[in-house]
């Protein structure tokens with residue numbers, strides 16, 4: 001699978017989960033907890049394959065977008081720390097939905113920048129074959145992703 005197609009599919013999966021969270025009732029604590037667990041699994045896996053495979057490969061190929069990659073890693077950093085805080089936060093806590101809302105704002109902003117500004121530049125610089133190979137590596141690497149948000153590289157950056 002093409003690397004950029006794979007990443008965009010992940011983004012769509014996460015957006016669908018965000019919508020489910022937004023539609024959940026205010027007191028649907030059990031459901032909200034479950035959705036956040038799924039969001040965490042998806043985002044940690046996605047951040048892992050981006051940071052381990054896609055970001056370094058894209059940065060090497062399009063050095064001019066190095067600043068974008070560095071900012072992206074900082075955005076991942078904020079997201080994985082928020083995910084780790086959510087793990088220990090009771091969904092009945094008044095801060096829970098507020099924290100998820102800010103997390104969603106951050107991720108939506110991040111995804112928009114990846115898809116609108118950056119992916120097209122990477123696609124233009126990489127051939128179809130290279131994108132296919134990267135995509136295959138990322139699809140395989142998903143099974144190696146950690147479950148702990150703070151085990152992702154950007155957590156320590």
Ligand SMILES: [Fe+2]
Pocket residue numbers: 047050072076110114
């Ligand atoms: Fe990202």
Ligand SMILES: [Fe+2]
Pocket residue numbers: 007011046050111114
């Ligand atoms: Fe992404």
